[in-house]
Amino acid sequence: xxxxFTDTEVAFREEVxxxxxxxxxxxxxxxxxxxxxxxxxxxxAWQKLLHRAxxxxxxxxxxxxxxxxxxxxxxxxxxEMDGAPAPPLVGLGINLVAPIIIAFGxxxxxxxxxxxxxxxDEWWAQGFSEPGAGSDLASLRTSARREGDHYIVNxxxxxxxxxxxxxxxxxxVRTDATVAKQRGISFLLxxxxxxxxxxxxxxxxxxxxxxxxxxxQIFFDNVRVPVANLVGQENRGWxxxxxxxxxxxxxxxxxxxxxxxxxxxxRLAAVDGDRPLLADxxxxxxxxxxxxxxxxxxxxxLRVLADEHLRGGTTPNPxxxxxxxxxxxxxxxxxxxxxEFAGPDGLRxxxxxxxxxxxxDLDPLQMMATNYFNWRKLSIFGGSNEIQHNIxxxxxxxx
Amino acid sequence: xxxxxxxxxxxxxxNVRRLYADHYALTDRAKHRASAAGYSAAVWxxxxxxxxxxxxxxxxxxxxxxxxxxxxxxxxxxxxxxLEPLIATLVHGAALLRLTGDKAQRERWLPALAAGHLQxxxxxxxxxxxxxxxxxxxxxxxxxxxxxxDGRKSGxxxxxxxxxxxxxxxxxGAQRDGDGLGLFVVARDASGLQVNAHNRYDGQRxxxxxLHEVRVDDDHVLGVPGNALPMLERATGLAxxxxxxxxxGCMDALLDLTVTYLKTREQFGxxxxxxxxxxxxAVDMLTAAEQARSMSLFGLMMASEADPxxxxxxxxxxxxxxxxxxxxxxxxxxQLHGGMGMAMEYPAGHYxxxxxxxxxxxxxxxxxxxRLGDLGGIxxxxx
Numbered sequence: 001x002x003x004x005f006t007d008t009e010v011a012f013r014e015e016v017x018x019x020x021x022x023x024x025x026x027x028x029x030x031x032x033x034x035x036x037x038x039x040x041x042x043x044x045a046w047q048k049l050l051h052r053a054x055x056x057x058x059x060x061x062x063x064x065x066x067x068x069x070x071x072x073x074x075x076x077x078x079x080e081m082d083g084a085p086a087p088p089l090v091g092l093g094i095n096l097v098a099p100i101i102i103a104f105g106x107x108x109x110x111x112x113x114x115x116x117x118x119x120x121d122e123w124w125a126q127g128f129s130e131p132g133a134g135s136d137l138a139s140l141r142t143s144a145r146r147e148g149d150h151y152i153v154n155x156x157x158x159x160x161x162x163x164x165x166x167x168x169x170x171x172x173v174r175t176d177a178t179v180a181k182q183r184g185i186s187f188l189l190x191x192x193x194x195x196x197x198x199x200x201x202x203x204x205x206x207x208x209x210x211x212x213x214x215x216x217q218i219f220f221d222n223v224r225v226p227v228a229n230l231v232g233q234e235n236r237g238w239x240x241x242x243x244x245x246x247x248x249x250x251x252x253x254x255x256x257x258x259x260x261x262x263x264x265x266x267r268l269a270a271v272d273g274d275r276p277l278l279a280d281x282x283x284x285x286x287x288x289x290x291x292x293x294x295x296x297x298x299x300x301x302l303r304v305l306a307d308e309h310l311r312g313g314t315t316p317n318p319x320x321x322x323x324x325x326x327x328x329x330x331x332x333x334x335x336x337x338x339x340e341f342a343g344p345d346g347l348r349x350x351x352x353x354x355x356x357x358x359x360x361d362l363d364p365l366q367m368m369a370t371n372y373f374n375w376r377k378l379s380i381f382g383g384s385n386e387i388q389h390n391i392x393x394x395x396x397x398x399x
Numbered sequence: 400x401x402x403x404x405x406x407x408x409x410x411x412x413x414n415v416r417r418l419y420a421d422h423y424a425l426t427d428r429a430k431h432r433a434s435a436a437g438y439s440a441a442v443w444x445x446x447x448x449x450x451x452x453x454x455x456x457x458x459x460x461x462x463x464x465x466x467x468x469x470x471x472x473x474x475x476x477x478x479x480x481x482l483e484p485l486i487a488t489l490v491h492g493a494a495l496l497r498l499t500g501d502k503a504q505r506e507r508w509l510p511a512l513a514a515g516h517l518q519x520x521x522x523x524x525x526x527x528x529x530x531x532x533x534x535x536x537x538x539x540x541x542x543x544x545x546x547x548x549d550g551r552k553s554g555x556x557x558x559x560x561x562x563x564x565x566x567x568x569x570x571x572g573a574q575r576d577g578d579g580l581g582l583f584v585v586a587r588d589a590s591g592l593q594v595n596a597h598n599r600y601d602g603q604r605x606x607x608x609x610l611h612e613v614r615v616d617d618d619h620v621l622g623v624p625g626n627a628l629p630m631l632e633r634a635t636g637l638a639x640x641x642x643x644x645x646x647x648g649c650m651d652a653l654l655d656l657t658v659t660y661l662k663t664r665e666q667f668g669x670x671x672x673x674x675x676x677x678x679x680x681a682v683d684m685l686t687a688a689e690q691a692r693s694m695s696l697f698g699l700m701m702a703s704e705a706d707p708x709x710x711x712x713x714x715x716x717x718x719x720x721x722x723x724x725x726x727x728x729x730x731x732x733x734q735l736h737g738g739m740g741m742a743m744e745y746p747a748g749h750y751x752x753x754x755x756x757x758x759x760x761x762x763x764x765x766x767x768x769x770r771l772g773d774l775g776g777i778x779x780x781x782x
Contacts, residue, residue, distance in 0.1 A: 001408060001467060002401045003700035009400075033781075072400055259778055266780035284772045291777040292694075292716045292768075299693035306402050322686055386679070393678035396685060397658050 005072075012073050016055075016080040023049055024086050032085045033264060035338075035367035037212050040123070040165045046087045047094075047120040055081075057094055057118045064102060064110070065118050071305040075255075082256025083263075090162065093117040093124035097170045099247055100187065100240050104232035113168075113189070127157040127171035127190070127218060128241065135387050137172070138181045138238060142220060144173035144188060146227070151175075151188060153196075153223040159381070163199055163216040166192050172237050179235075187237035189229040196223040206374035207349055214374075245383060246316040252324040252382055253301040254331055258294050261334045262287070268364060269341055277341055290333050297326045318395040321388040328378035328385065335372040342368035402696070404471075411449075411468050415475035418445050423479035425746055428602075431482050436560060437604045438482035446472070446483070447515030456490050457497040458637050460703045466637075470644035470699050477648025480749050482602050484518060487557035490641045492519025494634040495565050499582055499622035508563070520561035522552040522585075522608055523631060530762035532567075532631055533577045537610060539568035539624070546570075546620065548583060548591075548613040556760070558606025559596025562587055566610065567631060570624045580631070581624035583615045590614070601756035602749065629707070636714045639761050640702045643695040643721045646757045650688040650728045653750040657681065657732045660739070677735055684731040691724035708774065715771040722764035725754040 005013070028042060050056040059074055060066030069077070081089070089095070098117050101109055116122035133140040142155025153173060163169065169190050176184030190197070200217045201210055208214060232240055265287065269278040277283050304317045311317075339346055346369040379385040393399045404412055422442050423431075431439045446452050451472050454465040469490065476485060489512070496508055496519075511517035528534035537550025548568050558564065564585045572579030585592060591613040596606040622630060658681060661672030671677055698717035704710040729751040733740035740747045758764065771777070 001404055003696060005400060260781070263778050263781040266776065266778070267782075270780060281772075285768050288768055288772045288776045289719070292719045292771070293690070295697065295716050295777050296690040296694045296720045299697045300689055302400055303402055303693060303696075306400050310403065319689065322689060326686065326690070389679045389682045390675070392682045392685060397678075397681055399658065399661060399672040399678050399681065 005076075009072055009076060012069075013076050013080060016077055019053055019055070020080060020084045020086060023053070024084055028087060029084060032087055033260075034364050035371045037208070038087045039212075040162070043087055043090050044120045044123075047089065050089075051119050056089075056120070057098070059095075060098065060114075060118075061102060064114055071309045072302070075302070075305055079256035079259070082254070083260045085257070085260045088257070090123075092126055092161065092166075093120075093122065095247065096126060096244055097124050097189075100170070100231060100244055103243065104187075104236075104240050108228065109189070109231065122167040123162070123165045125160045125163040125166035125169040125192070125218075127160060127169045129159045130156055131158055135384055137241070138185065140172055140174060140185065142171065142173050143177070144175050144186060144225070146175070149227050150224045151227060151230070153188070153190065153220045153225055155220050157218045157220075158202070159215045160218050161215055163192070163218055164201065164211075164213070168192060169218065170231075172241055175234050175237075182238040184235055185237040185241070186234050187231040187240045188225055189231065190220075190223065190225050194223045194225065196221040204374065205376070206370045208370075208374075246320060252378075253297070253327040255294065255298045255301055255327070258327070258330050258334050259298075261331075261338070262291060262294065265334070265337060265341060283337075283340070287337060290330065290337065293326075293333075294330050297323075297330055300326065318392070321383075321391045321395075324382060325379075325385045325388045325392075331378055332375055335368075335375045338368040339372040346372075408467060408471065412471045412475070414449060415451070415472045416478070418442060418449075419475045419479040419481055423481060425744075425749075428480065428482065428749070432602050437602075438484065442481070443483055444515050446485075447513065450513075452489055452515055453509075453513035454489065455497060456494050456637055456641070458494070458633055458702050460705070463703045466640070466699060466702055469641055470695070473641045473644035474648035474651075477645035477650075477753075478652040480602065480649065480652075480746075480753050484520075484557035484560065484603070486638050486641050486645075487521065487561070488512065488517075488519045491521045491556075491634055491638040492561075492563075492565055494637045495521060495582065495621065495630060498630045498633060499627070503618070504584075504621065517563065518557060518561045519563050519565060520555050520557040520606070521565045521567075521634070522555045522558065523567040523635075524554050525551060526553045530766040531575065532635065533580070533628055534575045535567055535569045535580055536574055537566065537568040539570045539581050539583060539615075541570075542614075545617070546581075546583060546615045546624075548585070548610045548615060550610050552608040552610070555606050555608060556603065558608060559594055559604055564592075564608065565621065566608075566613075567627060577628050579625055580627040582621035582627045582631070584619040584621060585610075585613055585615060599756060601753040603756065632711070635761055636710065637702060639714055639718050640695075640698045642757055642760060643691070643698050643717055646721050646725050646754060647688070647692050647695045649750050649754050649757070650684075650691055650724065653728055653732045653747060653754070654681075654684055654688050656747055656750070657684065657735050660736055664737075680731055680735060684728045684735075687724035687727035687731075691721050691728075694720040712771060712774050712777055715767040715774065716777055718762065718767045719764045719771065722758040722767070725758050729754040 047056055054067060057065050058067040058069055062068055094117060101113055130140050144151035144153045169192055171188045171190055172185050173188050174184055175186040198219045201213045202215045202217055203213055270276050301323055304319050304323060307317050342365045345365045350366045422439050454469050455462040456466055456469050493512055525536055539546045539548050566583045566585050568581055568583055569579055570581045591611045593609040594606050596604055599605055661677060662670050664671050694717045698714055701710055701713035732747050733751055736747050739745050
């Protein structure tokens, strides 16, 4: 048992820090720190820089451009990026669909899809949830009927993040309605420019201006998808989705983001006028208590990563559900502290123009309530925290 | 980062687990508790034979491995709610002897301790002090070639059983001054010392002391009189680390017990563990226990940290998490057991009571939260 970072890990951290120091534009960093929305172009530009340095897809297998780094190294990479803070990686392609294509796709699909995912030249969306299929995802009804060399897709997907930017969408579709619901689902890659695909923005409670909104409804009306875009075997899509969701959970520990947010709040709360909020005993006690929770969560995260490393990373550690749960609870609690810090000023809906463009007003109070409302989603997506309770109850406690 | 036990650590782990499993069936524990000593003399003597009582728990990086062995022992004890005064004698007391004693003092007392023949108690707390280590009224005055102690101590763990009491007394300064504290070794049979022992709810024993003109010769003074506080804080930090490992053992065992109960107890024609409300509460207990384990490991790592401020922050954070988790797991276990949790003849309550005592000993969550706040928290403010 040696709970210190190794020399290799410490050196790796320095390498990442040096990259960030020389590469991350100061305005972009300030924008992330102030909690402002990052545009599509800013995200793509940043991810291209990451890719050029070999950081964007380091978790992929080496033959597809990945690096042979340990889970702890990947954790350090992520923590440093989030701590900088750099723009959050939009990982729908890189983190969600790519591992599925790598694990279950054929060679043609790998050759066609992986390079533009890695270089962020193609943007992906995730077509899982439907109006009638949320936590009970397997009850999804969007259908794909085989017709020669094509599937004909009909139905509706919802909560699709950044679909307005997407070139492609990966979908779970029903290919057999006569068997148990989990056994009739397939995993399909759909070109967003296909005739019959329409999009409608879903404005969420954080009041994002249209165009900068996060999620959408997508309607499929007799959309023709080549059979070549089926990943793996027909009717095995549920297995692939489960693999994907467990990846999504380990990625939800979000230690670096919460740490950066707390450190930034300490900075703000210490200098607020002549009565710094940090001097308020109640506020300070809650902030410190949250630091303790985050420290514990970080250690739990490292334990899970070290364990996955030891076991070769083939089966996810069942505690990854706990990471998702604690990570999102802590992030939400941090956003509560920001909301309270902002006070009445936080209630002002930000001026759309102020939140973009060079020289934008980066009032730190402006986005605090926005993020508070927006971050309520964290305990809902990727399997709600109540679903994570069910998973832990079954897989760890055996109840 | 490597969280796995080495071969040697695994051996210690297995041995202490077996020792406690062999001696701590529930009926055995009741006998130990009712005995004159209040714990198992056999376990104590085995711990001596195994070298556990000789561990150098002083928080130095050189003896970090000893601390890991201690943590494994504490966890094993916690799993069976052991009653041995490990923290008072081996950690809190012995750490003070190691940190402050001169060569002659260490050679005089530590071998006897390692052999299992010497029991210690640290008499620091006073009725008015709550958890403030500097709040000391007990006075030490120079009288001729010796010191004279007068005052009161309360809730001294192992105080009724210890051969030697390490008494904190003020030689100088006001009641809550950090400077001016001394450490004095007082034998149990010293003239002027009155010891009133009492039982605690967690099965352990403590004592209130009255010191009236107790004479202490210079060879029984530890370190430089006046400078005791930093060493006292250091030793208390180590006690908290030991206590955290014990708490983890307690929580693990109590969670196991509870989950087994949920699987076997039937109501409404099915095991009550099928009900989602109970499942979710059990998962909250699991989560609390895992956070405590994480922080116990964190504390173990940081106990040998050289920078006192970083170390103090880390150990306060550990204590806060352990205390909070102890409450979630303890209360949850009693609730999920229904009426059975209330019965003395069932083990759950004994774990719960020990966990409750652990919350309080060496400062509760609120105390350490205030302290950690005063120290600036864990993470530095952004630049």
